Amino acid sequence: MNIFNPKSIAVIGATPKERKAGYSILKNLLKFKGKVYPINPKYSEVLGLKCYKSILDVDDKIDLAIIVVPNVVVPQVLEECGEKRVKNVVIISAGFSEVGNYELEERLKDIIKKYGLRVIGPNCFGIINNNIDLNATFSKIFPPKGEVSIISQSGAVIDAILDIAPLLNIGISKVVSLGNKIDIQESDILKIFGSDEETKIIAIYMESLKDKRFFDVAKRVAKKKPIIVLKAGRGEFGKKAAKSHTGALAGENEIYEAIFKQCGLIKAETFEEFIDLIHIFLTQPSMGNNRVGIITNAGGFGVLAADSAELYKLNLPEFSEDIKEELKKVLPPNTNINNPLDIIGDATPERYREVIKILLKDKNLDGYLVILTPQEMTKPLEVAKTLVEIKKDKPLVSSFIGGVSVKGAKSYLRKNGIPAYITPESGIRALAKLYYYSKVKNREEDLEYVNNLLKRFKKIREENLEIIKDLINRGDEYSVKKLLSLFGFPIPEGYVVESEEELKKIAEKLNNKVVLKALNVYHKTDVGAIIINPDDVVEAYKKLSKRFGNKILIEEFIDKKGIELILGGKRSLYPLIMVGLGGIFTEVLKDVSFAIPPVTKEYALEMLKDLKGYKLIKGYRGFKGDIDFIVDCIVKLGIFFIVNPEIKEIDINPIVVFDKGGVVLDAKIIKEGEN
Numbered sequence: 001m002n003i004f005n006p007k008s009i010a011v012i013g014a015t016p017k018e019r020k021a022g023y024s025i026l027k028n029l030l031k032f033k034g035k036v037y038p039i040n041p042k043y044s045e046v047l048g049l050k051c052y053k054s055i056l057d058v059d060d061k062i063d064l065a066i067i068v069v070p071n072v073v074v075p076q077v078l079e080e081c082g083e084k085r086v087k088n089v090v091i092i093s094a095g096f097s098e099v100g101n102y103e104l105e106e107r108l109k110d111i112i113k114k115y116g117l118r119v120i121g122p123n124c125f126g127i128i129n130n131n132i133d134l135n136a137t138f139s140k141i142f143p144p145k146g147e148v149s150i151i152s153q154s155g156a157v158i159d160a161i162l163d164i165a166p167l168l169n170i171g172i173s174k175v176v177s178l179g180n181k182i183d184i185q186e187s188d189i190l191k192i193f194g195s196d197e198e199t200k201i202i203a204i205y206m207e208s209l210k211d212k213r214f215f216d217v218a219k220r221v222a223k224k225k226p227i228i229v230l231k232a233g234r235g236e237f238g239k240k241a242a243k244s245h246t247g248a249l250a251g252e253n254e255i256y257e258a259i260f261k262q263c264g265l266i267k268a269e270t271f272e273e274f275i276d277l278i279h280i281f282l283t284q285p286s287m288g289n290n291r292v293g294i295i296t297n298a299g300g301f302g303v304l305a306a307d308s309a310e311l312y313k314l315n316l317p318e319f320s321e322d323i324k325e326e327l328k329k330v331l332p333p334n335t336n337i338n339n340p341l342d343i344i345g346d347a348t349p350e351r352y353r354e355v356i357k358i359l360l361k362d363k364n365l366d367g368y369l370v371i372l373t374p375q376e377m378t379k380p381l382e383v384a385k386t387l388v389e390i391k392k393d394k395p396l397v398s399s400f401i402g403g404v405s406v407k408g409a410k411s412y413l414r415k416n417g418i419p420a421y422i423t424p425e426s427g428i429r430a431l432a433k434l435y436y437y438s439k440v441k442n443r444e445e446d447l448e449y450v451n452n453l454l455k456r457f458k459k460i461r462e463e464n465l466e467i468i469k470d471l472i473n474r475g476d477e478y479s480v481k482k483l484l485s486l487f488g489f490p491i492p493e494g495y496v497v498e499s500e501e502e503l504k505k506i507a508e509k510l511n512n513k514v515v516l517k518a519l520n521v522y523h524k525t526d527v528g529a530i531i532i533n534p535d536d537v538v539e540a541y542k543k544l545s546k547r548f549g550n551k552i553l554i555e556e557f558i559d560k561k562g563i564e565l566i567l568g569g570k571r572s573l574y575p576l577i578m579v580g581l582g583g584i585f586t587e588v589l590k591d592v593s594f595a596i597p598p599v600t601k602e603y604a605l606e607m608l609k610d611l612k613g614y615k616l617i618k619g620y621r622g623f624k625g626d627i628d629f630i631v632d633c634i635v636k637l638g639i640f641f642i643v644n645p646e647i648k649e650i651d652i653n654p655i656v657v658f659d660k661g662g663v664v665l666d667a668k669i670i671k672e673g674e675n
Contacts (some may be wrong), residue, residue, distance in 0.1 A: 003088040003118065003184075004129040004174055006063030007034045010055050010086070010138065012077050013068035013093075014038030014046045021092055023047075024070045024138035025126065031133045031142075033062065039077075041581035055084050062140050064088045066126065066136050071095030074122065075107045082115030090136060097180050098123050105182060112183050124179030125155025130172050131198050137177070146171010147200035148278055149193045150185055151177055153207045154232075161203075161275070168279050168414045178353075181511065185211035187218070194221035201281050203274070204229040204265075215259055215574060215596055222264040226281045226437050229265045230274040231256050255572050258594035262603065264440030266433050273429070276419065280430045283417040284395035285435040286441075289366040290314045293359050294340035294424075296371035297347040297378065301401060302340030303368055305424035312432035316340065323362045330354040345375045349382040356390055367395040367434065369427045372409075374402040380409035389414040395434055436607040445600040450635065453591045454598065457487060457643045459638075472646050472671060476519040480667040484652070487640050489633065490663045494555035500538055506554050507537045513557040516540050518548035522668065533557045558663055562627050563616055564654035566592070567633060569641040571648050571672075577638050579604075579630070581613040582654035589613075597638025604634035617657065625657040633662070648672045 009029060015022040022040070026047055029036045037060075038046040041053040052058050055065060055077070062202070065078055065086045074093050081089055096105040105122070112119050120127065126137035130145045138341030141162040146169055152158045155177050165172060174196070176189050186204065193199045194217075202225055218227060231253075250439065260267045266281070268274035292314045296302040309316055316339045319327070324337050332344055343355055352370070359365060372383055378466070380400055386397060397419040400406040421427045461468060464486055471483040480492040493510065496519070497503045507514050514537060518529035529548055531568040534540035544552050569575065578600070580592030593607040608614055608630065617625040632654065641647065649670040656662055 003064060003090075003120070004127065004134070005132065006088065006134070008037065008060055008063050009034065009134075010037045010039050010052075010058065010062045010079075011064045011068065011136075012039040012055060012065055013038050014043075014051065016043065016046050016222055021138040024140070025066055025068060025092070025136055028137065028139075028142075031135070033132050034063075034134075037062065042393060045571060055080050056089055057087070058084075062086045064090070064136075066090050066091040066092060067121075069176060071101070071104060071122075073645040075104070075111060078117070078119075082111060082117060085115075087116070087118060088121045089117055089121075090124065090127055091119060091179070092124060092126060093121075094123040094136070096122050096182075098628060105180065109182055117183070118188075119183040120176060122182065125152075125158055125177030127177070128172065128175035130174065137175070143172040144169070146282075147198065148172055148202045148203060148282060149174040149199040150205075151176055151178065151189050151193075152205040152419065155232075157205045157271075160271075161278075164275055167411070168275070169417065170282060173200075185213070187211050187213035187216075190214075190217045190221050190227075194224060198605045200225065201278060202227045203278050203395040205274070206231050207233050209256070209259075212573065215263060218259075218263040218265060222440060223465065227265045228268060228274065228277045228281065229260055229262075230268045230271060231260075243447075245310045246462065252572075254592075254594050255574070255576055258576060258596055259574065262595055262599075264437070264443065266437055273426075276421065276426060276430055276491075277433055279414070280395070280397065280419045280434060280436070283419065284397070284434060285393065286433060286438050287395050288438050290432075290435045291317050291364055291366045292369060292428070292431055293319070293365040293367075294369045294371065295352070295355055295359065296342055296373075296424075297375065298371065298373040298401075299340075299342045301371050301373060301399070301424050302342055305371060305399075305428055306340055308425040308428040312428055314432055314435065317364045319359070320362055320364055323358060326358045327355065329359070334468070344522055345373075346377045348377070349379055352383050353386045355388065356387070358397075360390070360392060360394065365394070367431045368397070368456045369424060369431065370396065370398045371424050371427075372398070372400045372406070374400075379499060380406045381412060384409035384412045384418075384420075385412065387418055395431060397421065397427045397430055399427045440445035443602075445602050447600060449599045450600055450639070453635065454642070455640050457639045460486060461643050468644065469646070472644065472669065475669055475671060477517060477551075477667060478519065480650075480669050481664060483644075484640075484664055484667060488636060490661065492558055492663055492665065494553055497541075497548045497554055498550055498552075500541060503527040503537060503541050503552070503554060510554070510556045512537060515555045515557050515558065516544055517553040517555070518544050519551050519553055521548060524666070535558075539582060551634065558656065558665065560656075561623060561659055562656040562658045563613075563623070564656055564664065564665075565617075565630060566651065566653040567637050567655055569597075569647070569650045573668060575638075575641050577634065577641060579607050579634050580611060581616075595634075595638070597641055599638050601631050601635055604631045607634060624659055626660050626662060629660075629662050630655075630657050646672055648674065 014026040015023040038051040043051040065081045128135050143162045143165045184624045193202050294305050399421045400410050413420040471479040485491045495506045516531045521529040524530040531540040566580050566585040568578040572598045578594050591612045594612040647669050652667045655664050
């Protein structure tokens with residue numbers, strides 16, 4: 001696919017009428033270094049170029065067609081593009097699925113398939129390749145050339161970035177607006193940008209994702225280049241009616257969060273942060289560790305920055321002794337030399353210069369935040385020039401706090417490659433994202449165990465296929481646990497009984513230390529469908545059977561100290577697995593972590609560490625959970641979910657983790673096709 005490097009372009013729907021997209025696109029393409037052919041049966045010439053009635057009338061080969069005609073005409077001109085053997089098409093025209101016109105969009109898909117076309121759109125803003133002066137959009141902005149490439153579902157977002165770019169000296173390499181994504185998806189463009197020598201940073205504005213190849217491609221590209229993503233539309237649709245805990249907790253937003261984190265994408269929470277992250281990754285070197293030095297002329301803002309550093313898990317180490325001695329020589333007497341370093345309100349540009357030059361030599365620091373407040377004796381612009389002049393081999397960002405008096409200084413810093421933020425918290429957050437990406441690039445995962453487990457689980461399924469299908473079809477707690485035990489999950493000894501006589505025999509076998517449960521009942525505790533270690537087993541059975549039927553599950557009572565966790569799985573665009581604090585308060589605590597399986601042991605441990613309750617598992621008041629056991633269970637669940645596609649959702653809640661090992665106390669599934 002050579003969509004960004006055509007030698008000839010046809011603009012179908014070109015027009016001499018100003019304020020029309022066909023006019024703006026053709027006007028922009030007058031700077032293009034290749035051949036441009038206006039297509040419109042109404043005109044013989046447009047903007048000084050010969051105009052053709054149809055693309056079929058052009059004798060030359062056409063590499064790229066831009067379609068900007070009324071929606072009802074698009075199928076006809078797309079068909080002509082196929083006949084002309086044009087391989088790459090951008091459909092600017094709107095009026096398709098975005099307004100409920102699915103039938104017309106399906107006609108386009110049929111034509112694409114018929115001719116093997118590669119199509120961007122419809123309902124899109126167009127594409128840009130700045131390196132060959134290709135601007136096939138209807139934007140009036142020609143951005144500066146550079147190394148940032150943008151993928152967006154919104155033309156307005158692209159236009160805003162292009163307008164902001166010159167203020168921050170952000171250069172643009174390539175831009176693509178995907179629109180309705182009837183053919184070309186994010187993964188197709190990521191492959192191009194990932195191998196593009198002219199692209200250093202990839203920025204994605206995303207509203208929805210239907211691209212099943214995105215995960216693998218993004219994960220691969222993110223190891224080479226930072227991918228900054230802003231996701232809009234974080235709805236809770238689908239959670240309310242969920243039967244399983246996993247279904248209730250794993251909404252659309254959680255799926256995106258899992259994808260971004262596991263792929264190593266750098267997620268922006270707001271459009272402002274989106275721009276901030278593009279700027280810092282474009283201008284600053286990598287940050288290999290999380291040790292930050294803060295320099296400020298106002299103690300209060302230093303404290304705020306320190307609070308933010310703790311929030312984002314950045315360390316503020318003490319300066320080394322030799323650095324402290326150097327600092328004493330340039331700072332006023334009685335200065336408290338700590339990190340953050342308050343260089344006093346009367347700090348001059350020269351003091352900033354000397355302090356920063358000294359701290360840049362400290363091997364205990366990996367990044368720097370310079371804070372300035374506009375006090376009477378402060379000279380913001382001179383300090384800004386000082387920061388730009390100092391030679392730096394580690395990331396340095398600034399927060400010049402104020403309004404009118406620091407406006408020019410911040411503008412100067414940004415244009416000269418030093419990020420300048422309104423608040424110190426924003427500066428710390430940006431450094432944290434810089435450090436996060438260094439961890440992504442250095443992330444190592446051992447796939448050997450996962451691959452061997454996948455082979456083993458596939459073999460188990462093949463050898464026990466009829467049993468597995470039957471257990472899944474039954475779907476009650478007893479059957480689900482038996483299914484899990486086939487794949488190595490530990491379960492209590494248990495039996496289904498249908499009479500008091502059976503019950504007595506089993507209870508005696510289990511030393512009368514038992515748990516009785518109704519089958520096929522969700523949220524058993526809430527409806528009284530479970531009785532734990534009753535004094536009178538027969539009476540407990542009568543009570544349950546009267547309400548829920550004669551078939552009752554009787555299991556050994558596990559009377560051992562442990563911590564309750566939940567494991568779960570749900571299918572969406574991708575399969576999703578979950579780990580979190582379990583038991584009856586799962587949906588209240590919402591202390592959960594998600595991933596796309598398969599996951600390695602290393603990533604499963606990361607999932608555990610993301611939990612607020614990880615400290616409880618690791619060790620608290622004399623109890624220490626078996627971390628290796630639960631990590632192994634997370635990995636197993638991922639493979640289990642992959643090899644058993646009939647399961648739509650699964651809850652293992654709780655799985656109790658002991659100091660050594662653990663056991664599944666409850667489990668349920670929802671089958672594919674079941675509501």
